[in-house]
Amino acid sequence: xxxxxxxxxxxxxxxxxxxxxxxxKRGPGEVLVRVRAASLNFPDLLMTQGKYQFKPExxxxxGMELAGEVVEADADSGFAAGDLxxxxxxxxxxxxxxxxxxxxxxxxxxxxxxAAAASMGAAYLTAYVALAELGGFEPGQTVLVHGASGGxxxxxxxxxxALGGTVIAATHSEAKLAALKAARGVDHAIVxxxxxxxxxxxxxxGRLCDLVFDPVGGDVFxxxxxxxAFGGKLLVxxxxxxxxPEIAVNIPLIKGFSVVxxxxxxxxxxxxxxxxxxxxEIAQLASSRAIQPHVDRTLPLTRWREAFDAMxxxxxxxxxxxxx
Numbered sequence: 001x002x003x004x005x006x007x008x009x010x011x012x013x014x015x016x017x018x019x020x021x022x023x024x025k026r027g028p029g030e031v032l033v034r035v036r037a038a039s040l041n042f043p044d045l046l047m048t049q050g051k052y053q054f055k056p057e058x059x060x061x062x063g064m065e066l067a068g069e070v071v072e073a074d075a076d077s078g079f080a081a082g083d084l085x086x087x088x089x090x091x092x093x094x095x096x097x098x099x100x101x102x103x104x105x106x107x108x109x110x111x112x113x114x115a116a117a118a119s120m121g122a123a124y125l126t127a128y129v130a131l132a133e134l135g136g137f138e139p140g141q142t143v144l145v146h147g148a149s150g151g152x153x154x155x156x157x158x159x160x161x162a163l164g165g166t167v168i169a170a171t172h173s174e175a176k177l178a179a180l181k182a183a184r185g186v187d188h189a190i191v192x193x194x195x196x197x198x199x200x201x202x203x204x205x206g207r208l209c210d211l212v213f214d215p216v217g218g219d220v221f222x223x224x225x226x227x228x229a230f231g232g233k234l235l236v237x238x239x240x241x242x243x244x245p246e247i248a249v250n251i252p253l254i255k256g257f258s259v260v261x262x263x264x265x266x267x268x269x270x271x272x273x274x275x276x277x278x279x280x281e282i283a284q285l286a287s288s289r290a291i292q293p294h295v296d297r298t299l300p301l302t303r304w305r306e307a308f309d310a311m312x313x314x315x316x317x318x319x320x321x322x323x324x
Contacts, residue, residue: 001020001021001097001324002018002095002096003020003061003095004019004061004062004063004304005017005019005021006048006056007059008058009050009058010048013048013305013309015048016048016062016304016305018304021061023096023097024092024095024098025099026072026073027099029074029077029101029102029103030100030102031077031079031099031105032071032073032097032098033068033070033071033085033097033099033100034069034096035066035067035068035093035095035096035098035324036067036068036069036114036323036324037066037117037118037298038063038065038067038095038118038321038322038323038324039115039118039122039151039295039321039322040063040307040308040319040320040322041065041122041123042150044062044064044094045308045311047060047091056090056091060092061091061098062091062094063092063095063098063322064088064090065088065121066086066098066100067086067108067114067117068084068085069082069083069085070083070084070085073102079107085105085106085107086105086106086107086108086117086120087100087104087105087121088100088104088105088121089104093118094304096301106279109283109284109287111287115295115298115321116286118321119294120282120286120293121282122264122265123152123154123156123319124159124291124293125264125278126264127156127160127213128264128281129262129264129268129278130213131143131159131160131211131235133267133274133278134233134260134267135233137163137165137210138210139164140166141166142167142204142207142208142209142211143156143157143168143212144170144211144212144213144224144227145157145160145168145169145170146170146192146214146215146220147170147214147215148169148183149169149176149314149316149318150240150316150318151293151318152237153169153213154183154184154185154317155291155293157183157184158185158291158293159185159285161185162185166187167187167188168187168188168189168190168203168209169183169186169189170189170190170191170220171190172193172216172314173191173314174191177191179317180317183317184292190203195223196227197223207229208229209228209229209232210229210232211233211235212228212233212235213237214234214235214236214237215237215238215239216241217239217241218239218241219241219243219245221245222245225247225252225255228255230255230257234260236259236260237262293319294318294319295318295320295321296310296317296320297310297316298320298321298322298323299322300322301323303322304322307320307322
């Protein structure tokens with residue numbers, strides 16, 4: 001089978017190669033899946049550089065998230081040959097076949113395409129854990145979403161709107177502003193370069209934001225501390241900007257807001273029953289069309305470099321999906 005292997009770590013993807021490998025053999029509790037679609041996540045890019053929290057030993061097959069057809073499964077797994085499933089693991093998705101733990105898979109909701117199904121898990125899990133589990137989101141609240149043009153950002157906008165919120169989507173790019181204004185779940189869109197507090201004041205009539213979702217860090221985090229309402233929460237999701245910001249604790253004390261760290265995958269691993277409940281809720285929302293992943297483009301696996309380069313350059317609006 002064809003598989004995208006990280007042969008060695010590198011800053012420029014020079015250690016990544018599409019190779020021929022034997023079909024994987026599933027172990028105890030695993031399901032063999034014929035991969036139909038696999039979405040690219042930012043941690044996939046970071047893992048090629050050794051810059052993600054999880055550092056698999058090279059060589060490894062890249063790809064955290066997939067959708068496909070069950071080829072083989074244990075009788076007591078809850079899956080049978082031919083079932084359409086979605087899910088994945090930390091690695092292994094960018095291949096024609098993958099052996100995936102049964103606990104990490106779920107049936108694809110009826111009417112959802114493989115590309116959409118492969119784009120649903122990690123992004124919407126992050127959004128749900130951030131907003132509903134850790135953010136204490138309530139209908140009617142205002143959510144500022146940074147990095148909103150990315151897969152996770154758009155999922156957060158989509159979910160926040162489905163749960164009854166008012167969504168302000170923020171992007172670093174003027175070129176993406178029109179696309180964001182037209183995106184599902186977005187009430188307002190702004191450019192978050194430089195100072196944006198005055199934009200937030202104008203859009204909220206001075207009330208500021210109940211929740212701020214920040215996967216960017218750096219200067220965006222610094223300015224966001226001026227945009228959180230009293231009693232609100234600043235949700236720290238990542239540091240795409242590169243600089244890990246710092247905050248003097250008197251700022252959240254005086255302004256009366258909380259800074260909350262979000263690690264959705266770790267949250268699900270520590271609280272597996274909650275993780276299963278969250279994914280069931282996400283599947284139900286998708287089945288009812290209350291949420292819908294936004295796929296920017298779908299490419300064959302042979303064009304993997306184009307997908308990784310587009311993500312690294314910030315050219316995507318939503319997810320990019322590879323089809324083996």
